[in-house]
Amino acid sequence: MTAGSGGRTGHGELAPTTRRRRRRLTSRAVAPYLFILPNMVVFGLFTIWPALNSFNISLYDSGNGRRFNWVGTDNYREILSDPEFWGVARHTAVFVVGFVVLVTVAATALALLLNAQVRGRGLFRAAYFLPVLISPVVVGLIWNWALERQNGLVNTVLGAMGLGAPGWLLNPNLAMGVTIFVGLWTHLGFYAMILLAGLQGIDPSLYDAARIDGAGAWQRVRTITLPLLRPTTLVVVVLATIAGFQAFDFIYTLTGGGPVGATTLIVQYIYLKAFESPIRYGLASAAGVILFLTVFGVTLLNYAIGRRREAI
Amino acid sequence: MRNPRRVWRPWGAVAWLAGVLFVLPAAWMVLTALHSEPDAATNPPSVAAPLTLQGYAEFFGAGTGVSPWPPLINSATASVGSTVLVLLLAIPAAYALAIKPVRKWTDVLFFFLSTKMLPMVAGLLPVYLFAQYTGLLDNISLLAVLYTSMNLPIAVWLMRSFLAEVPKEIMESAALDGAGLLTTLRRVVAPVAAPGIAATALICFIFSWNELLFARVLTGVVAGTAPVFLTGFVTSQGLFLAKVCAAATVISLPVLVAGFAAQDKLVQGLSLGAVK
Numbered sequence: 016m017t018a019g020s021g022g023r024t025g026h027g028e029l030a031p032t033t034r035r036r037r038r039r040l041t042s043r044a045v046a047p048y049l050f051i052l053p054n055m056v057v058f059g060l061f062t063i064w065p066a067l068n069s070f071n072i073s074l075y076d077s078g079n080g081r082r083f084n085w086v087g088t089d090n091y092r093e094i095l096s097d098p099e100f101w102g103v104a105r106h107t108a109v110f111v112v113g114f115v116v117l118v119t120v121a122a123t124a125l126a127l128l129l130n131a132q133v134r135g136r137g138l139f140r141a142a143y144f145l146p147v148l149i150s151p152v153v154v155g156l157i158w159n160w161a162l163e164r165q166n167g168l169v170n171t172v173l174g175a176m177g178l179g180a181p182g183w184l185l186n187p188n189l190a191m192g193v194t195i196f197v198g199l200w201t202h203l204g205f206y207a208m209i210l211l212a213g214l215q216g217i218d219p220s221l222y223d224a225a226r227i228d229g230a231g232a233w234q235r236v237r238t239i240t241l242p243l244l245r246p247t248t249l250v251v252v253v254l255a256t257i258a259g260f261q262a263f264d265f266i267y268t269l270t271g272g273g274p275v276g277a278t279t280l281i282v283q284y285i286y287l288k289a290f291e292s293p294i295r296y297g298l299a300s301a302a303g304v305i306l307f308l309t310v311f312g313v314t315l316l317n318y319a320i321g322r323r324r325e326a327i
Numbered sequence: 328m329r330n331p332r333r334v335w336r337p338w339g340a341v342a343w344l345a346g347v348l349f350v351l352p353a354a355w356m357v358l359t360a361l362h363s364e365p366d367a368a369t370n371p372p373s374v375a376a377p378l379t380l381q382g383y384a385e386f387f388g389a390g391t392g393v394s395p396w397p398p399l400i401n402s403a404t405a406s407v408g409s410t411v412l413v414l415l416l417a418i419p420a421a422y423a424l425a426i427k428p429v430r431k432w433t434d435v436l437f438f439f440l441s442t443k444m445l446p447m448v449a450g451l452l453p454v455y456l457f458a459q460y461t462g463l464l465d466n467i468s469l470l471a472v473l474y475t476s477m478n479l480p481i482a483v484w485l486m487r488s489f490l491a492e493v494p495k496e497i498m499e500s501a502a503l504d505g506a507g508l509l510t511t512l513r514r515v516v517a518p519v520a521a522p523g524i525a526a527t528a529l530i531c532f533i534f535s536w537n538e539l540l541f542a543r544v545l546t547g548v549v550a551g552t553a554p555v556f557l558t559g560f561v562t563s564q565g566l567f568l569a570k571v572c573a574a575a576t577v578i579s580l581p582v583l584v585a586g587f588a589a590q591d592k593l594v595q596g597l598s599l600g601a602v603k
Contacts, residue, residue, distance in 0.1 A: 046423070046508070047423035047424075048423070050419035050420050050422060050423035051419075051420045051423050051424070053416050053419070053420075054416050054417065054420045054479055054483065057412075057416060057472075057475060057476050057479065058442070058476055058479055058480075060476075061454070061472060061473055061475075061476035062442055062445065062450060062476045062477070063442070064453070065449075065450030065451070065452075065453040065454050065457075066445050066449060066450050068450075068453035069449045069450060069452055069453050072452060072453065072456075125342075128338060128339070128342045131338075131339075134339055134343075135343075139342065139343065139346055140590075141587065141590070142346040142347070142349055142350050143346060143349060144586070144587075144590060145349075145350055145353060145583070146349070146350075146353065147586070148533065148579075148582050148583050148585075148586035148587070149353060149579050149582070149583070150536070150537040150553075150554055150557075150575075150578060150579055150582060151537060151539065151554075152537070152539055152554040152557050152558060152578075153356075153557070153575040153578060153579050156356075156557075156561060156571070156575055157352045157353060157355075157356050157575070158352060160352075160355075160356070160359075160568070161352045161355065166368070166369075168351070168352060168355055200349070208593070257443055257444055260446070261446055261447065261448070263448070263539070263540055264537075264538075264539040264540060264554075267539065267558070268558060268561065282446065282448045282540075285446075285448045285449065286448060286451075286540070286544075289448075289451070289452045289455075290455075290544055296452060296456075299452060300449065300452055303446055303448060303449025303450075303452070304449065306446045306448075306449060307444065307445055307446055307449055310444045310446065311444050314444055
């Protein structure tokens with residue numbers, strides 16, 4: 016950490032050293048920034064610029080994408096008084112809360128199991144990791160087939176047990192539940208891996224000490240594992256929140272946003288406004304800006320709560 | 328960790344049962360792809376039906392009228408191209424952040440990560456308008472560059488943690504022995520960090536291969552990628568379950584291979600990146 020500043024301050028006293036050596040030191044101090052620069056350029060052009068530009072577009076109205084008329088904050092006003100947007104916002108909130116809570120709890124449980132060395136651990140881990148790798152488009156299809164009312168795998172099993180045949184993808188509430196579940200299915204393995212890594216960083220001697228003091232298994236989990244795992248849990252909550260707000264592709268092939276818009280989340284809403292008739296570029300961009308501010312705000316909130324808990 | 332198995336055995340059984348149920352839908356897809364169309368359409372599903380490669384043959388062959396090869400090649404181009412670009416850009420940056428002291432490197436890192444919060448869909452519209460204006464719509468190179476930009480933050484983050492494992496003392500002694508920057512990189516850093524770099528590359532490959540949103544908007548007949556092709560295939564061929572399952576299996580395969588190859592290193596990288 017200090018070599019860069021050392022080159023600037025410490026060597027002034029070594030005036031007789033050759034100029035060549037000094038130049039070498041400066042080039043060494045500059046080189047790291049040169050290494051980061053190309054990243055920043057690509058990143059600036061293809062991530063930052065579009066983001067800024069979408070803020071700009073949100074202040075215009077354009078039907079055909081050729082003529083842009085300045086409308087100031089009209090798009091924001093329109094969107095915030097649009098019942099369709101609030102419906103989408105409510106669905107997104109339900110999805111994000113349900114997804115983040117369930118995936119964090121389930122991933123913690125799974126990580127604890129993996130850490131306790133279940134028999135055939137490698138295969139076991141691979142089983143839970145499999146859905147992480149499957150293309151989200153395929154994930155949506157698999158569950159769309161499995162939950163099909165007449166011939167689907169799930170209802171076939173339920174029917175054999177005499178439990179009826181619920182219309183998983185036809186009932187709005189069930190469809191939202193299914194969407195949260197499939198989100199859980201595809202992300203669980205990933206977050207469990209992160210938590211497992213956190214678990215393995217906990218000093219085993221703490222457990223031995225607790226055992227000597229007569230603490231049971233559950234008590235050890237509650238008083239040692241969970242508090243020490245909190246920083247990792249925070250990372251998982253933050254990542255899951257960001258992923259939840261951006262969920263789109265598996266829902267696209269699972270429910271298509273239906274039935275009657277019950278699983279249309281914010282990303283699909285923006286997509287539809289921007290690319291499907293009637294095209295509303297300004298409105299879509301305004302929704303994008305609102306989404307960004309929301310994700311940013313919620314992430315900061317996550318950190319604030321996580322940090323405060325740590326302090327206590 | 329004395330005798331953890333004794334404590335956990337009943338839970339282990341539950342976990343295994345859950346694990347089997349967990350992969351069942353995916354296994355069912357693979358099985359259905361190996362059935363004939365009439366067997367695939369029965370209710371209840373015919374588990375023990377004779378296996379056939381007919382679904383695959385029809386997917387790759389004349390049965391559907393559309394060849395899956397162009398989209399598969401497009402996906403490969405975009406994924407491999409963007410992965411190479413990511414490595415070229417991210418390795419030096421990660422090296423600078425991990426080994427060379429950059430002042431306020433945590434700020435740089437946080438900057439990279441905070442961009443994850445930018446909803447990709449919000450940036451899509453300006454990119455689309457730009458592509459329309461410059462005639463880059465339906466061009467696979469644009470997609471490759473965009474995937475590069477999307478993958479850079481996670482790649483820099485992961486690789487920094489891998490490169491940070493290179494012992495500083497070795498680097499210093501290499502410098503004392505008069506090794507230049509490039510020599511140090513090639514002889515000292517690369518061997519230690521190679522597996523982590525390979526894992527990062529595979530992660531970038533997986534993401535690019537699976538991406539739907541940008542590909543759907545920015546490509547068409549010429550540059551359409553595999554996921555875009557699959558959504559169209561489902562619409563047109565959805566009634567032929569075996570064929571569609573074969574398509575979905577083929578499209579998942581490259582990523583499954585890459586993913587299981589990277590699994591261990593991925594976990595390690597995430598743990599270093601996330602926990603430290």
